[in-house]
Amino acid sequence: MSFPSVEKQLEVIKRGTVEILPEEELVGKLQKSTKDGKPLRIKLGCDPTRPDLHLGHSVILRKLRQFQDLGHHAILIIGDFTALIGDPSGQNKTRPSLSADEIRKNANTYLEQAGKVLDLDKLEIVYNADWLGKMSFEDVIRLSSKLTVARMIERDDFSKRYQNNEPISLHEFLYPLAQGQDSVHLKSDVELGGTDQKFNLLVGRHLQQLDKQPPQVCLMMPLLVGTDGTHKMSKSYDNYIGIDENPNDMYGKVLRIPDNLIYNWFELLTDVEVEKLAFYKKKAESDPRDAKHDLAFVITEMYHGKTAAEEARNHFEQTVIKKEMPEDALVLSFEPGTKQRLIDIISNTGFTSSNGETKRLMKQGGVSVNDEKITDMNFELTFTSESEFQLKVGKRNFAILRSE
RNA sequence: GGGGGGAUACCAAAGUGGCCAACUGGGGCAGACUGUAAAUCUGUUGGCGUAAGCCUUCGCAGGUUCGAAUCCUGCUCCCCCCA
Secondary structure, eight states, X not given: OOOOOHHHHHHHXXXXXXXXXXXXXXXXXXXXXXHHTOOOEXXXXXXXXXXXXXXXXXXXXXXXXXXXXXXXXXEEEEOTTGGGTOOOTTOSSOOOOOXXXXXXXXXXXXXXXXXXXXXXXXXXXXXXXXXXXXXXXHHHHHHHTTSOHHHHHTSHHXXXXXXTTOOOOGGGGHHHHHHHHHXXXXXXXXXXXXXXXXXXXXXXXXXXXXXXXXXXXXXXXXXXXXXXXXXXXXXXXTOOOBTTOOHHHHHHHHHTSOGGGHHHHHHHHOOOOHHHHHHHHHHHHHOHHHHHHXXXXXXXXXXXXXXXXXXXXXXXXXXXXXXXXXXXXXXEEEOTTOEEEHHHHHHHHTSSSSHXXXXXXXXXXXXXXXXXXXXXXXXXXXXXXXXXXXXXXXXXXXXXXXXX
């Protein structure tokens, strides 16, 4: 097994990285692996409580992929056992525990999506219930003796919750221990995680040391800032872009991010090589509009291919910039000679969730037929044999109504 | 084991017998504007109805009252303090 030079590897590994603890140890491990021709064991745990992956998750998955491409051994842990607890990191609430069935199902969805980033052929996938589930109560007691309460509650998320009179369940203390035990079991050399994982990753190191193993290096990636430009990307803030998302939405949502995020996203979410990054950094300042379109294109292309990305770009230009009908507008047919109220037609499209909402939209000028705003609630459309109407509801919903 | 506090719409949070479909903020949606689906400003934000109006909603179940999110009873869940 041969690897790129340690310098080259470090360059790749450090891209976008916030912190490597301790960095010298990583260098040492890389040198040793190069010398022995032995890949490093890179661990990443995933949480199968929420199966929908978004670009925020892709940051860390991409880092794992980079290790794969460098020739190292990637291990993805499906935290089916730890999901019983729910990671308290960065949470202000106890996570709900899921049933084993739901977890299995989620795990499959997760892998399907993660496969768009990772090289599944070279990936070792393990389920931590395989070893954690076999521990006896005695084992758990011994394990929990290795960390003090004082250390535990000095964590931000716990101390904050405690101060705010929010509940912390005892079992949440077991999460970092369980995750650390994974490292002991897998003898990992490096564990990847978001910055919010620092404590958990360090516990793994600690436990490995007590087990007389060479401790893992902890590598922290930043939490991706979501489309709102302030919060980390997550479903609960609704500022996310799903890995599964259709090209049009993906492209459009990327364009919505604040300009100051453009470079950051290039760095964390794309394969654009290091030399080109500098170019985009400049472009993001001098020409944010084009830089952002480039970014949207590159990201859409990564997940959907070039053709889809081109179509998404056209779709955006057509609907948002020129405000024209998109090619993929919904087409509805009506019998010639019929007459229908616009309100009822819109309700049938599913563009709105109630008649009340439709009326509100009309009142506010959000509904137009053939580019003319319709505010009359009683407006009716009469279909003759040759009728065709272009309907726009809100910003994003288009339909063509024609006689047939 | 004892004492105290709480549960309101997507979230946070007012309201403590009629003026409450419920202040306000965030979020969402729409309009204007824009390179943009950003920012900003404005409007809007339970259902049915063209409207008048009607119906459902303030943890759950009952009750008092002409009338309750607001008062009473029971229940469920949560938080804090003392032990």
